[in-house]
Amino acid sequence: MDFEPISELPLTASNLDRATAKRRDPIWLEGLKDDPTTRFIATKDGNAFYRNGEQNALLFFTLDEVKSAGISSAESIFLGMSDTSPFFSLNLTDDNTEDGIANFGEFIDLRKSAPLLSPLEGEIATLVKAIHHWRENHIFCGRCGAPNLPHEGGNILKCSDEECGRLHFPRTDAAVIVVVEWGDKCLLGRQRQWPNRMFSCLAGFVDPGETIENTVRREVLEETGVKVGEVRYMASQPWPFPASLMLGFRAKALSDEINIDPEEIDEARWFSRGEIKEAFLRGDLTLPGRISISRWLLEGWFNEGEEGELSAIEATKKR
Numbered sequence: 052m053d054f055e056p057i058s059e060l061p062l063t064a065s066n067l068d069r070a071t072a073k074r075r076d077p078i079w080l081e082g083l084k085d086d087p088t089t090r091f092i093a094t095k096d097g098n099a100f101y102r103n104g105e106q107n108a109l110l111f112f113t114l115d116e117v118k119s120a121g122i123s124s125a126e127s128i129f130l131g132m133s134d135t136s137p138f139f140s141l142n143l144t145d146d147n148t149e150d151g152i153a154n155f156g157e158f159i160d161l162r163k164s165a166p167l168l169s170p171l172e173g174e175i176a177t178l179v180k181a182i183h184h185w186r187e188n189h190i191f192c193g194r195c196g197a198p199n200l201p202h203e204g205g206n207i208l209k210c211s212d213e214e215c216g217r218l219h220f221p222r223t224d225a226a227v228i229v230v231v232e233w234g235d236k237c238l239l240g241r242q243r244q245w246p247n248r249m250f251s252c253l254a255g256f257v258d259p260g261e262t263i264e265n266t267v268r269r270e271v272l273e274e275t276g277v278k279v280g281e282v283r284y285m286a287s288q289p290w291p292f293p294a295s296l297m298l299g300f301r302a303k304a305l306s307d308e309i310n311i312d313p314e315e316i317d318e319a320r321w322f323s324r325g326e327i328k329e330a331f332l333r334g335d336l337t338l339p340g341r342i343s344i345s346r347w348l349l350e351g352w353f354n355e356g357e358e359g360e361l362s363a364i365e366a367t368k369k370r
């Protein structure tokens with residue numbers, strides 16, 4: 052089986068040194084905040100703050116700018132370091148004034164901003180979104196119920212009860228997503244809550260005690276009744292909406308008879324590349340967004356055929 056990935060997958064860069072060892076030193080961390088090369092990213096409800104203008108670029112504040120904007124008291128999380136700068140996020144709440152920064156730009160959801168970000172910006176915006184959601188949902192210790200406190204720069208939480216003192220690490224929910232093939236066709240499904248005419252790869256969360264290969268087989272069988280044989284892991288993508296790590300696969304079906312579980316999905320169909328191209332150009336088929344691993348997997352499969360490149364077909368449609 053010859054599966055070739057075709058292009059860079061968004062939100063998967065690794066330009067940030069998370070400084071796992073150094074961040075254990077609180078004196079080093081405090082010193083970093085006064086470092087003139089340090090940059091601060093303002094966030095609210097997990098959304099980062101972007102500069103006004105044609106290009107939505109993350110706005111990196113200096114310490115002086117943070118102070119004069121009146122947001123230096125917001126809770127900070129140490130994100131890591133690039134070649135040139137350490138980065139902290141400043142999480143604004145309703146207690147903080149936004150007046151000092153309001154003229155510069157706005158808070159934007161990552162789903163909207165992602166296609167326009169550089170790899171480093173995408174990595175930072177993904178990290179702050181994921182950490183924020185986890186912190187918001189782990190205010191209290193799950194063992195003893197005492198409040199949790201930030202630890203090691205904020206990407207660990209520690210129970211404030213001295214006897215308990217349990218460390219809590221960020222939660223990431225593993226989920227598989229798969230292009231299933233039968234001959235020259237692939238299996239796509241749609242969920243009821245999706246926009247009209249949208250089809251995408253099948254996906255589902257990994258159960259405790261389950262291998263990810265078996266999750267692929269179980270999810271496809273549960274949702275569509277299709278048995279899957281060979282599965283191959285392709286790539287992963289952090290997907291902080293709110294807390295997933297998507298594990299992308301391609302797989303070979305052992306049969307093509309579809310028998311959907313209406314509790315799980317609305318519809319599932321086999322599509323040839325030609326059918327996808329025609330339906331897509333007619334406007335009868337909506338595909339997953341360009342930043343998603345679902346689209347990346349689908350493009351990888353589609354572009355191996357004789358119908359051209361999916362992105363080029365999309366470009367002709369927009370013209």
Ligand SMILES: [Zn+2]
Nearest residue numbers: 192195210215
């Ligand atoms: Zn505790």
